[in-house]
Each structure stands twice: as structure tokens, then as C-alpha cells.
Amino acid sequence: xxxxxxxxxxxxxxxxxxxxxxxxxxxxxxxxxxxxxxxxxxxxxxxxxxxxxxxxxxxxxxxxxxxxxxxxxxxxxxxxxxxxxxxxxxxxxxxxxxxxxxxxxxxxxxxxxxxxxxxxxxxxxxxxxxxxxxxxxxxxxxxxxxxxxxxxxxxxxxxxxxxxxxxxxxxxxxxxxxxxxxxxxxxxxxxxxxxxxxxxxxxxxxxxxxxxxxxxxxxxxxxxxxxxxxxxxxxxxxxxxxxxxxxxxxxxxxxxxxxxxxxxxxxxxxxxxxxxxxxxxxxxxxxxxxxxxxxxxxxxxxxxxxxxxxxxxxxxxxxxxxxxxxxxxxxxxxxxxxxxxxxxxxxxxxxxxxxxxxxxxxxxxxxxxxxxxxxxxxxxxxxxxxxxxxxxxxxxxxxxxxxxxxxxxxxxxxx
Amino acid sequence: xxxxxxxxxxxxxxxxxxxxxxxxxxxxxxxxxxxxxxxxxxxxxxxxxxxxxxxxxxxxxxxxxxxxxxxxxxxxxxxxxxxxxxxxxxxxxxxxxxxxxxxxxxxxxxxxxxxxxxxxxxxxxxxxxxxxxxxxxxxxxxxxxxxxxxxxxxxxxxxxxxxxxxxxxxxxxxxxxxxxxxxxxxxxxxxxxxxxxxxxxxxxxxxxxxxxxxxxxxxxxxxxxxxxxxxxxxxxxxxxxxxxxxxxxxxxxxxxxxxxxxxxxxxxxxxxxxxxxxxxxxxxxxxxxxxxxxxxxxxxxxxxxxxxxxxxxxxxxxxxxxxxxxxxxxxxxxxxxxxxxxxxxxxxxxxxxxxxxxxxxxxxxxxxxxxxxxxxxxxxxxxxxxxxxxxxxxxxxxxxxxxxxxxxxxxxxxx
Numbered sequence: 001x002x003x004x005x006x007x008x009x010x011x012x013x014x015x016x017x018x019x020x021x022x023x024x025x026x027x028x029x030x031x032x033x034x035x036x037x038x039x040x041x042x043x044x045x046x047x048x049x050x051x052x053x054x055x056x057x058x059x060x061x062x063x064x065x066x067x068x069x070x071x072x073x074x075x076x077x078x079x080x081x082x083x084x085x086x087x088x089x090x091x092x093x094x095x096x097x098x099x100x101x102x103x104x105x106x107x108x109x110x111x112x113x114x115x116x117x118x119x120x121x122x123x124x125x126x127x128x129x130x131x132x133x134x135x136x137x138x139x140x141x142x143x144x145x146x147x148x149x150x151x152x153x154x155x156x157x158x159x160x161x162x163x164x165x166x167x168x169x170x171x172x173x174x175x176x177x178x179x180x181x182x183x184x185x186x187x188x189x190x191x192x193x194x195x196x197x198x199x200x201x202x203x204x205x206x207x208x209x210x211x212x213x214x215x216x217x218x219x220x221x222x223x224x225x226x227x228x229x230x231x232x233x234x235x236x237x238x239x240x241x242x243x244x245x246x247x248x249x250x251x252x253x254x255x256x257x258x259x260x261x262x263x264x265x266x267x268x269x270x271x272x273x274x275x276x277x278x279x280x281x282x283x284x285x286x287x288x289x290x291x292x293x294x295x296x297x298x299x300x301x302x303x304x305x306x307x308x309x310x311x312x313x314x315x316x317x318x319x320x321x322x323x324x325x326x327x328x329x330x331x332x333x334x335x336x337x338x339x340x341x342x343x344x345x346x347x348x349x350x351x352x353x354x355x356x357x358x359x360x361x362x363x364x365x366x367x368x369x370x371x372x373x374x375x376x377x378x379x380x381x382x383x384x385x386x387x388x389x390x391x392x393x394x395x396x397x398x399x400x401x402x403x404x405x406x407x408x409x410x411x412x413x414x415x
Numbered sequence: 416x417x418x419x420x421x422x423x424x425x426x427x428x429x430x431x432x433x434x435x436x437x438x439x440x441x442x443x444x445x446x447x448x449x450x451x452x453x454x455x456x457x458x459x460x461x462x463x464x465x466x467x468x469x470x471x472x473x474x475x476x477x478x479x480x481x482x483x484x485x486x487x488x489x490x491x492x493x494x495x496x497x498x499x500x501x502x503x504x505x506x507x508x509x510x511x512x513x514x515x516x517x518x519x520x521x522x523x524x525x526x527x528x529x530x531x532x533x534x535x536x537x538x539x540x541x542x543x544x545x546x547x548x549x550x551x552x553x554x555x556x557x558x559x560x561x562x563x564x565x566x567x568x569x570x571x572x573x574x575x576x577x578x579x580x581x582x583x584x585x586x587x588x589x590x591x592x593x594x595x596x597x598x599x600x601x602x603x604x605x606x607x608x609x610x611x612x613x614x615x616x617x618x619x620x621x622x623x624x625x626x627x628x629x630x631x632x633x634x635x636x637x638x639x640x641x642x643x644x645x646x647x648x649x650x651x652x653x654x655x656x657x658x659x660x661x662x663x664x665x666x667x668x669x670x671x672x673x674x675x676x677x678x679x680x681x682x683x684x685x686x687x688x689x690x691x692x693x694x695x696x697x698x699x700x701x702x703x704x705x706x707x708x709x710x711x712x713x714x715x716x717x718x719x720x721x722x723x724x725x726x727x728x729x730x731x732x733x734x735x736x737x738x739x740x741x742x743x744x745x746x747x748x749x750x751x752x753x754x755x756x757x758x759x760x761x762x763x764x765x766x767x768x769x770x771x772x773x774x775x776x777x778x779x780x781x782x783x784x785x786x787x788x789x790x791x792x793x794x795x796x797x798x799x800x801x802x803x804x805x806x807x808x809x810x811x812x813x814x815x816x817x818x819x820x821x822x823x824x825x826x827x828x829x830x
Contacts, residue, residue, distance in 0.1 A: 013451040015442030019434055022456065027430030036428040037463055041437065041454035048452055055470075276698075276719075282705025283691075283698025286719045290697025293773055293804060301725050304691075304701050304717035306710075310759065344725065358708055389708060 001172045002035045004060035006052050008067035008077055009151055010043040021066045021156055028160060031223060032178050034168065044074040046083070053084035057144050062168060064160075067151030069134045071114040077148050078119050078137065085141045087121040095126060095135065102133070127163040131155045136163060145171060175225040179232035181240055183220040184257065185250040186402045187413075193218045196246050200239060207235050209243075216395045217259075220247075249411050252402065259401045260292050266408045267298045272347040272374065274404070276302040277315055277340035279327070280354035280368060284397045300346040305336070315339030328353050328362040330380035333371030337380075341373050348374045350404045352396055356389045368396040372407045379412060416587045417450045419475035421467050423482035423492055424566055425458040436481045436571055443575060446638060447593050449583065459489040461498070468499035472559050477583060479575075482566030484549045486529040492563050493534050493552065500556045502536040510541060510550065517548070542578040546570045551578060560586060590640040594647035596655055598635040599672065600665040601817045602828075608633045611661050615654060622650050624658075631810045632674075635662075664826050667817065674816045675707050681823045682713045687762040687789065689819070691717040692730055692755035694742070695769035695783060699812045715761040720751070730754030743768050743777045745795035748786030752795075756788050763789045765819045767811055771804045783811040787822045794827055 005025050011017050022039045029036055037059065042052045049068070056063040068077030082089050096118040103110035117134050120126050124139030127147075132155040137148040147164045149156045169176055185193060190213040194201065197220065201209045207224035220243055224235035244251055253262050267274055276285045286302035289295050303314055308327055311317040317335040325331040336351035350372050357365030366387070371380040383399055385392045406413045420440050426432050437454045444451055452474065457467045464483070471478040483492035497504050511533040518525035532549050535541050539554030542562075547570040552563040562579045564571045584591055600608060605628040609616065612635065616624045622639035635658055639650035659666055668677050682689055691700045701717035704710050718729055723742055726732040732750040740746040751766035765787050772780030781802070786795040798814055800807045821828045 012438070013441050013454060014445040015438040015440070018438040019454075023427070023430040023433040025430070026428050030429040037458065037460070038467070039428060039434075039456035043452065045452070052453070278698070281702070282710075282714075283693070283701030283717050283719065284705075286698030286721075287696070287702045287808075290699075290719075290721065291805060291808070295697075296721055299697075299721050301721040302698050302717070302719035304698065304705075304719075306701075306705065306714050306716040307759075310716050314758075343729075344722075390706060393702075393706070 001062065001168070002037055002060045003029050003062045003064060003168065004037065004056040005039045006049075006056060006063060006065045007039070007041045007151075008044065008049060008065060009041075010045075010074075012041045012067075013043045021151065021153055024153065024157060025064055025066070025160060028165065031180075032165065032169070032225075033174075034172070044068065044076060046076045046080055049076055049080040050083045053080055053146070057084065057141065057146070060144065062145040062171070063147070064164060065146070065148045066156050069117070069137070069148050069150055071111070071116050071134070073113070075116065075134075078116070078121070081124075081137065081139065081146055081148060082121045085121060085139065085146070087123060087139075087141075089119045090122050091115075092118045092120065092126055099133065127159055129155055129159060130162075131158050138163065138167060175227050177226050177229055177232045178223060179226070179229065179236065180221055180223045181236045182255050183222070183240065183243055183247075183251050184253045184259075185218045185220065185247055186216065186252055186259070186398065187250045188218065188247075190218050193220065193247070193250075197243060200242060207239050209239065216398045249406060249409065252405055258292075259398060259405065260288050263401050263405050263408070264289065264292055264295060264298045266405060267348060270408060272298075272408065273300050274298055275300045275340045275344035275346050275349040276400075277336040277349060277351040278302060278304050279306060279311070279336070279352060280356045281352040281393050281396055281400070282306065284393055285350065285352060285400050288397055288401070300344045303340055303343065311336060311339075314343060316342070326362045328355055328367060328369060330369055330371065330382060333369040333380040334373070334378045335371075337371040337373035338378060348372070348404065348408065350400045352400055354383075354392075354396065356392045356396075358389060366392050368392065368399070370396065370400045370403050372400075372403050374407050376410065377407070377412070379407070381413060416477065416583070417452055417475045418444050418477045418479060418583070419452065419471040420454045421464075421471060421478060421480045422454070422456045422566075423459065423464060423480060424456075425460075425489075427456045427482075428458045436566065436568055439568065439572060440479055440481070440575060443580065446595070447580065447584070447640075448589075449587070459483065459491060461491045461495050464491055464495040465498045468495055468561070472499065472556065472561070475559065477560040477586070478562070479579060480561070480563045481571050484532070484552070484563050484565055486526070486532050486549070488528070490531065490549075493531070493536070496539075496552065496554065496561055496563060497536045500536060500554065500561070502538060502554075502556075504534045505537050506530075507533045507535065507541055514548065542574055544570055544574060545577075546573050553578065553582060590642050592642065592644055592647045593638060593640050594644065594651065595636055595638045596651050597670050598637070598655065598658055598662075598666050599668045599674075600633045600635065600662055601631065601667055601674070601813065602665045603633065603662075605633050608635065608662070608665075612658060615657060622654050624654065631813045664821060664824065667820060673707075674813060674820065675703050678816050678820050678823070679704065679707055679710060679713045681820060682763060685823060687713075687823065688715050689713055690715045690755045690759035690761050690764040691815075692751040692764060692766040693717060693719050694721060694726070694751070694767060695771045696767040696808050696811055696815070697721065699808055700765065700767065700815050703812055703816070715759045718755055718758065726751060726754075729758060731757070741777045743770055743782060743784055745784055745786065745797060748784040748795040749788070749793045750786075752786040752788035753793055763787070763819065763823065765815045767815055769798075769807075769811065771807045771811075773804060781807050783807065783814070785811065785815045785818050787815075787818050789822050791822070791825065792827070794822070796828060 127136030226232040340349035354368035355361040542551030641647040755764035769783035770776040
């Protein structure tokens, strides 16, 4: 089944915004096995939008239009669909009433133009938009489906998942439910993970297994199609168990969980508090941890001893350690972590020292050493990270958080 | 003059990457006054690419294709252009020689498929790609121009600016040079800046004046068209001078300069070193400063006293100050800055304390207080920032860097 996406908006043609909606819809369609041959961007111009719709109706089995369904005069998608399908506009008195009531509740007078949102093509239906005022539109025309969705990404995605995808699945004759489980792993390359899971990847069609790498994390997505949510969950469960069995502690979370929130949760469970001592990462790890609301329940603070003398003066890294092993060494990293836990009076501390590039500092650019101290021990690990300064620092931040997780879980990093 | 953009690549249709090239080209065309009616995305499929080209040739005066000009079998743009324009393929022996020499220099054997990059449509020309191996293509066909550019954004932009735009300008009969000057400002809203510069914005067509807001910064772009670079510069100069006159110290940099690099530069000029003391920003300011290579010449380090007791114990904020004014107060912020300069033994320190949200802490969410200490004085300023936790912290980081700049320049923030 071929689905074409038309994004409407002069601001897209002018490059004032990137067509993220097109990519998001394309991804969703691909995940569920629908084909895409073309995507089109057209400005707020009725004739050109009608022409784009006519072309799409000729070459696709379904057309998804985003944008142009708001209340203003340059919102032309409703009119264009009526013209392209040669249909009259009908007016939803029920929706108009709802709109009026909403405005009345805020004590303001509704501009008449808002009633445009109560219009839709004859034979079609309005799709409820729980996140905004402009309803979507669904219409079957000569065997081809047309959907009109808002341009606001959040509203668009809501209607896509709740209204469009179920209809497309029904038309395609497939199961009604598509459910995904995301398993997040860290500590192996994408190709290593793919190799470990190769047979699952090859053999499985339902559920299907896919990989996605980002910022050093490898995500494994298990997607099942079924007629009910419970059936889909039942299909996913044994594959998830098998993946967890093979990857062990490499799996750190699922779905929307982040390593930041997981580290904070694990520490809170054990009643431990955390500090960071960051040289090469310059405060990045602390910034990531404190991006989580409520981090103060666990996170005590940080020292960034960027100047070398502060490593000794504030964190009490012995001068002999610095002299013998160097600033960028596992010995120094461990001493920094121990010193931070002492200075900031907490149980756990993570440290980072290294050479983020582009210039070398003792070690080749990309060398990052992470140290972790907990009441159960102290350890360090050296990484040689690829990429530019920003990428090296980001990867090092993720590595630091992962090593804290492993240490707090008691598995350290002998995986 | 109407220009149509066709982006080629199945990965675009699948949503694996967003069509940033389309937006970037759209922006550049709009800046120079070219019209855009449609943008199309098509997969790595020769028939559909030919169909897209034929349609674009009918309705546009110039067509820019991105992607599909590499050496592999799914790079089909060359063949598709030949088919759509009914032209033979010619082979550039000179370019083939260059390719062979490049591979020889690395001591490797060139796969024969690479020679595909030496092919181009009869009557067209190859455009040199200084950032990659795949050359672009330019071809005039029945009065319509066709350009083929690489899909890699950096290579694409290089060829767009160096080869495509000058040809389009020549065809359009306009001046050969378009030059922009970006003035970066901070401290006013976009609407305030627009109001202050309204007459320049209204009256000026060459140079034109445009505004762009991002992360609390307002950028003012002055763009001139002329026949020579010197003429364009001469057109820009008086408008730039007028903007600087009106906005004064709100203007902090030009073109690619960032506030991070400017703060480091200003401090280095004065021979001062910098520390940060960050509570609500949690290390974000330090992380931003240390993202600049060579920051260690100026930046000493940071303390993140996230736990309240550390403000007193490490930074020596008097307990009476904390009790009387609260943690989120200008008095505490100033004491934190003074304390950080003392503890980290440097001349300048910036502090941040506040309530980033979503929960309140003493003050409403979005309240951020920045303190600055230099050898010339100590001051603080309170901000009420909009948005979620991440946005508030980012804005606060920018504000902190800007206040350091003003203080180091000696103008503090009595603007």
C-alpha cells in the first residue's frame, strides 16, 4: 500500500522550518510496512495544493496532508481537498457549538473566521484533535484515502497514531494493533549487538527486531502486530526476555527512560548521594544529572578542577600521583572521585579527566578516563573515543553515567 | 524566477534523516529573492526520479537535485537527468584521471564503480567539489537549468554557494554578489529590536534587514547585493554602523562568533581568569565555556553547590545571608560569585541560583538570579524566564555569559 505525504506551508519552502513532520510520518509508515514513493512540500497556495493532491490521488493509495487546517485565511487544505475531489463543503453545527462553548468559557468573543474549522468535505469525517482546536479530516474518495492533519508536530502525531494509522491498517487488512518495546543498551557497538542478536533479527517478522544507534547508546526495538494489545504484549515478551538474557547488564532501561533518570533512581534506592569531579567534561555530567527534576534528592554537587592545581588543592589528589601517572590517568581519576566524595560529603562520586581535543593533553585527543567511587570500592576505565570535541565529551558523559549505574548495581564493569 | 528542489534518497522517505538540505536551499533561495513553489522527496528509484525531473522541468525555471551522485549502484541522479533531458552520457577522462591519482596516493586500488562519478550529461559541465569526491553537475536544457549536488550537507552547501547561486543570479540578471553580515544581540526581545530598527527594516531593500531569534539571542542580518564584494561591503557598512549606534552594547558579536568565545577573548585581553558557581544551572555554564578549545587559558574551574549546605561550607556564603534573603536571591548570588573567585583563586566569577522548575524553590519556577564578581565590582540580576526546565536553564546560561561580558567590558548592565 503506497502512502504519499504532502506538507503544506510557505514557511517550509522558505526553510524557516525543517519538514520534521514528513520524516516523522515516513518513519511511522516504514515501521508498519507501508510504502512511500514521494513526499511533496507545497506553499499556502490553493491551486498548487489542488494540483499536488490530484497528482498524489493518481499515484498513491492514501494521501496524508499536514498543515493548512487552522482558522486563518491562508489555511487552504479543506478547500483544496473539496476541489481536488469535486465535493461540496459541509458544516458541522455540532463542532461549531463546541468551538463557541470553548471560547465562551474563556470569556472572549470568538472571531467568526474560527468557524472555518467546522467545515469538511462532503462524505468525509472530522477527526477529534485532543491537543488543539483544528480537527483533522478523513475522506475516502474513489478507493483512495485522504487524511488532513494539523501542522503542529505534537497535534499531528496524536492524530496520526490515534486516527490515521488504525484506518490504514484496516484498509491494508492487517492487524489493528502495532506495539513497540524499546530496550536501551550501552557498552557494545551496534555491529556487536547486531551480531549477538542476528538470529532474532533474521528470523523474526512478528515481532520484528530493529537497531538504532545514538550518542553511544544502542536501542533495540521489538515491534509486534496483533489484534489486541494483550496479544501484542504476549508476542513481545519472549523476545524481550531473550534479548535481556543475551545482553545482561548492557540493557539499562526501556522506552522513555534515560540513563540520567535511571542513575538517580538506583542511587535513591540504595540511599546514596552523588557528586561529580569533572575536568575534561567541564560540568557536562552535572548538567545532565540536574536536567532531571528532583535531582536534588540524590545529587549533592560538583567540582570542576579545570586548572591542574585545583585537582590537588580541592580534591586532594596526591601530587605524587599527578607527577607519576599524569593528569589523564586512571590513578588520577580514582583519586579525583575519592576526593570529590570526601569534599562534598557524599557516598558516590564520578570523575572525568582526559583530552577532548582538538589539541592533545598528555594523551591523544579522544582519550577519556572515568573514575567511580562508592562505599563498595573505587575503579576507573579508559576510553578512546572517536569524533570531535563535542562528541567526545558527550560520549564521555554517557560513559560516566553508565559506569556509575554499573557500580551502584554492584556489577561494576566486569561484564 | 521559480526554483524547484528535488531531494533524492530512500532514507529521506523512511524518515531516517530529516530533509535539512531542502530547508537550507529554501532559505538561501528566499534570501536572494528566488521563488519556490514545490519541493519533492523521491527515493533511489530511477523511473520515479525521471518523472519528478520531468514535472519540475515543466513548472520551474531551475531545478536543484540533491543526492544520488555518489559512486554506488543506487546513485541514479546522473542517469535520470540524461533520460529526462534525452541526452547521452559523456565521460570525463580528466576527472577519471584525477580520481585514479587520488586513490593511488592512498596506496589503494580504486573500485571501477567509482568511475561513474566521471560521467555527466552531454552539454553539461562538472562542478568541482572541494569537500568530497562526487562532482556536481550543471546543465542548461531548453532554457531551464538543472543542478545536481551531493547529499552530504557540507558538500551540498559548498557547491550551492560557490557554483549554483552565482549561475542563478546571472540567469536572473541580478547582481553577482550577495553578501550578509550577521550582528548578534542580547538583552531585548525580538519585537523590541524590530521596533528600534523598524525604519531600517521598512525602507531598506538593498541592503535588506532581517531578524532571527534563537535561545534568547536576536540576530540581525544585513544582506547586500552588488556586482563586486567591495561594493556589497560598502552598502552594508552604513547600515551596520546605524544598527550598532542604536543597539549599543546589546550587540555582542558578528557572524560565527559565539558568546562563549567572546567572553573568553575579552577575559584574555584583560588578563583575568574565570570561575563559575552554579546551583540551578548545575554545571551548564562551565560545560558551555569548556566546549571552546583552549578554554583552559582563561577558565579555572567551577563549583556546583547543589546541596544548600555547600553554598556556605565551600563558597562561604554567610548563613545570615541565606537565612535572611534565601537561596534564590541577589544577595546569595553575589556572595556565591565572590566565594567562587576566592576558593578557585581567580579574578572573575559568575554564579547562578534559581528555580528552574517544574517545582518551585522559594521563588516561582523560571526565576533565575545571576551574580558576577570582577576586580571592579560585584552585582546581580534577577530574571523571570519562560518555558520548561531545559529552556530556563539554557536561557540562564546565556544570560550569565552575557552579564560576564558586560562586566568585563566595564559596562556592567546599566544599558
